[in-house]
């Protein structure tokens with residue numbers, strides 16, 4: 171019998187645990203540990219903020235879903251991992267002390283490094299969890315005039331909700347007849363081309379921004395905030411009445427001291443999703459060291475690869491599945507101009523870019539599929 175511990179109840183951890191349960195016999199034990207029993211479908215948080223999705227459509231109870239699949243679930247905070255002793259120390263939660271394992275899947279996501287931006291906690295909204303999305307949505311509904319600024323700090327690596335929330339605000343103001351009283355600006359630490367990894371996609375998005383009178387300010391890397399202005403290191407500033415800003419991301423602190431990460435704390439893995447230089451440990455999702463944005467569909471694909479290879483390893487077979495780093499995104503909330511982009515990030519081949527209301531619909535079908543298959 172093998173004891174498999176999966177850490178993290180997000181896209182990566184849930185899919186890894188589910189695929190392992192499908193592939194391993196009942197004699198093996200799979201346990202998922204996460205700090206909350208709630209799974210959050212993050213891509214729907216912009217819609218939640220703007221009152222277009224209900225909380226029940228965005229979050230579901232992980233414990234019941236895992237039990238249905240014969241996976242143990244433990245609600246607990248992971249403090250550290252000891253690969254030499256093959257155990258995980260729990261800081262607090264349903265169990266105390268250490269959990270031992272034979273094989274480990276690390277899927278603890280990324281950390282929000284808000285401490286790197288002075289004044290972030292006091293002055294910025296973001297929408298990277300349910301509570302913050304709801305409080306940003308409330309502020310957006312109370313915004314009727316002035317300047318709204320949207321953006322990411324350097325290292326945030328998540329463009330989709332920045333653009334979606336700016337478009338959602340523009341469309342809300344248009345519908346209320348208030349668009350002329352407000353200025354909407356998106357700031358980026360780089361350029362539109364590098365945020366979308368493709369010049370053609372950047373052109374299509376720029377056109378949609380022009381249609382909705384959304385300004386774009388490139389190479390504006392925010393590093394401190396006051397109550398009404400955002401400042402860069404070189405002293406440039408922009409005033410705001412409403413700010414939605416994504417803080418820098420870093421790797422999970424539970425992996426930071428193990429010597430398995432890059433300088434930003436992301437875990438180095440091989441194409442089989444095995445942690446480089448550590449036997450029996452796999453890592454998937456936002457916590458891993460790959461170029462480009464951090465996205466849920468990447469976490470899902472990586473989890474499928476890791477689970478297939480781990481099941482083979484337990485069975486005494488060689489790895490059979492390889493991860494290919496591709497990006498697919500849909501920028502919704504633009505209505506008929508919704509943008510679909512697919513790019514193989516391991517080659518120079520141009521991206522596939524599509525536009526139309528269909529992509530908005532497809533994104534929601536995907537959301538609904540997750541909800542139905544996990545509740």
Ligand SMILES: Cc1cc2nc3c(=O)[nH]c(=O)nc-3n(C[C@H](O)[C@H](O)[C@H](O)COP(=O)(O)OP(=O)(O)OC[C@H]3O[C@@H](n4cnc5c(N)ncnc54)[C@H](O)[C@@H]3O)c2cc1C
Nearest residue numbers: 178179180181182205212213248279455456464465466467
């Ligand atoms: C607003 C928003 C919109 C997005 N839109 C898209 C989109 O359109 N398309 C797309 O593909 N992606 C999108 N993403 C990105 C996507 O949600 C992430 O890439 C995905 O959630 C990563 O999955 P993960 O399992 O690696 O990490 P997470 O989903 O972050 O899961 C990590 C899990 O580990 C738990 N955890 C963390 N630390 C500990 C600890 N110490 N102890 C115990 N448990 C712990 C967390 O509670 C969580 O359950 C969006 C994200 C946001 C926030």
